[in-house]
Amino acid sequence: MVRASGERRWSRFRNRLASASTGWWLLIVIFIEAAVALSVRLPLAFGQSPWGGLDKSTELPGFLALLVVPLLVFAAWRVVRQQQRERNQAFQTSRLMDTVLHTSQDWLWASGPDGRFTFSSPACKDITGYLPSELLGRHITQVVDTRDLADARENWAKDGSNSWSRIVTVCRHKDGTRVLVEVSGRAVLDRDGKEQGFEGTCRVMATETARSCAEIPARIQALLTDGSIMTAFQPIRCLATNSIIGAEALTRFSGSEGVSPEVHFLEAASIGLDVELEILALRTALTTAEALPPELYVAANFSPRACLDPRLTAAIEESAIPARRIVLEVTERQEVADYGPLAEALAPLRRAGLRVAVDDAGAGFASMRHILQLKPELIKLDREIIAGIDTDPAQRALGAAMVGFSSEIGAALVAEGIETEAELAAVTKLGMTAAQGYLVGRPSLMPADWARWGQ
Incomplete structure (x- = not known):
């Protein structure tokens, strides 16, 4: 002093x-x-x-x-x-x-129009586990799923605003854990009003602002009983025929504007009700999927622990959607110590026609272990690999290697997070099977949109 x-x-x-x-x-x-x-x-x-x-x-x-x-x-x-x-x-x-x-305990960040970090303050180390130098040039999906923020962005875009405030979402820490955070930010516009990137702040939810742990059981129990769970579908396009071949089911919660759906699953896991919530989300998705065109398959996320629950088999057998139209996307929510029981639990369903997909391949070691152990019918490449694949030789080389690898094991390769025509052209040229992303089609809750996918 x-x-x-x-x-x-x-x-x-x-x-x-x-x-x-x-x-x-x-x-x-x-x-x-x-x-x-x-x-x-x-x-x-x-x-x-x-x-x-x-x-x-x-x-x-x-x-x-x-x-x-x-x-x-x-x-x-x-x-x-x-x-x-x-x-x-x-x-x-x-x-x-x-x-x-x-x-400051707030993490100040900025990204370019391609979604890659252009600035990161030192506070990112405490929140994400990454040093600023480790994030610069990396896509924001390294630490947060952009789909978690999609609904919030849609809301402020409709209001004509170029900013958002205190969106509750989940940050993926370097050690694999999930952290509840609040994100605020705005779009950076040029003189013509065109988006040139984004900038904002992120902070860990403080104890006094985070929703009380005592309230979580009642809130999750309400979700399990009040019918507030809905399903949005996002189309998946075949690159060879340019037709829609499937749709991913994305869980939405009514009355939870500004809160990422992942937050609800994280809270449910904190009190041991995550499997119950996943089962309910799957049942809701399969019931809602009856309105989809009959030639489309339905992909739904499921954690490894939920796959071991016998209610999974019951949910699929009781559904009006045949098993051959269902794709189970195995997520990384829990570490798998022994793949034997997991493979054994999925075997009867796979014999009935159900297919298994590994989500976010390339984002971490766990997803690659899933591929080697589960031998999935579909591999979904993470946005981290797809973003900028049209300009980055290293990413194209990795994409080409994954095309060869998936072909060797007989799996279809789906490119996630396609947002530009250049990215779409690049993955098509590499020989990937299908594509998913905002360019292909945004998630929709409207049956009228789903009907058009079959035309």
Whole structure:
């Protein structure tokens, strides 16, 4: 504290010294100019030529020129002073921002239009486990599922706003754990109003702002009984025929605007009701899927632990959707220590026609273990691999390798998160089987949209 106070006093002394020094130099220059003017004017007053070289024809112009010089010097001094003040202000602002970045518990971030981080403050280490240097250039799906924020973004876009505030979602920590966070941000627009990226803040939900743990059981029990669970479908397009071949079921909760669906599953897991919620979400999805065109398959996310529950078999057998139209996407919500029981539980369903998919392949080691152990019929490539695949040679090489690998094991390869025509063209050229993403089709709760997918 004493040191900081001393530094401030020294800074003020230097500024005063610089100001006083500049003022003295100006007085010296003016004195010199006045002396030169008098040395010219006085000889002329007595009819003599100053310095033996000036005459009356040059008297007035010379004298005016001598008077202009101090004015120019004074103007230059004012400009220098203004620049000095601006530099001092910029330095102080920069130092203040640096202090905020290094002491704030809020994570300040920015991303480009391609969804890759262009800035990350040091607070990201405490929230995500990653250093800023590890996130720069990486896609935001490294730490958060953009689908979790999709509904919120749709809401503020409809209102004509380019910002959102305190969206509750789940952050994927480097160690594999899930962290409840609040995200606020805004779109960065150019002069034409076109999005150039996003910037905002993220913070771990504080104890006083997080919903009380005592309220979680009642809230989850209400979800299990009040029918507030809904299903949205997002189309999956075959790249060879350009037709819609399937739809992924995405769970939505009515009355939960601004809260990621993943938050509800995380809360349910905290009290041991995650499997119950997953079973209910699957039953709801299969019931809702009866309105889909009959040629489309239905893909639903399911955790490894939920796959071991006998109610999974009952839900599928009781559904009006035949097993051959159902794809079970195995997620990474829990670590699988022994794949034997998991494979054994899925075997009867697979013999009945059910297919298994591994979701977010390439996002972590767990998904690759799922592929090797489960031998799935579908592999869904994570957005981290797809984003920018049209411009990144390394990503294209990895994509090509996955095409060859999936072909060797007889699995279809689905590219997730397609958002640009260039990405779509790139994955098509590589020979991937299907594509899913906002460019192909956004999630929809409307049966009228689903009907068009079959046309």
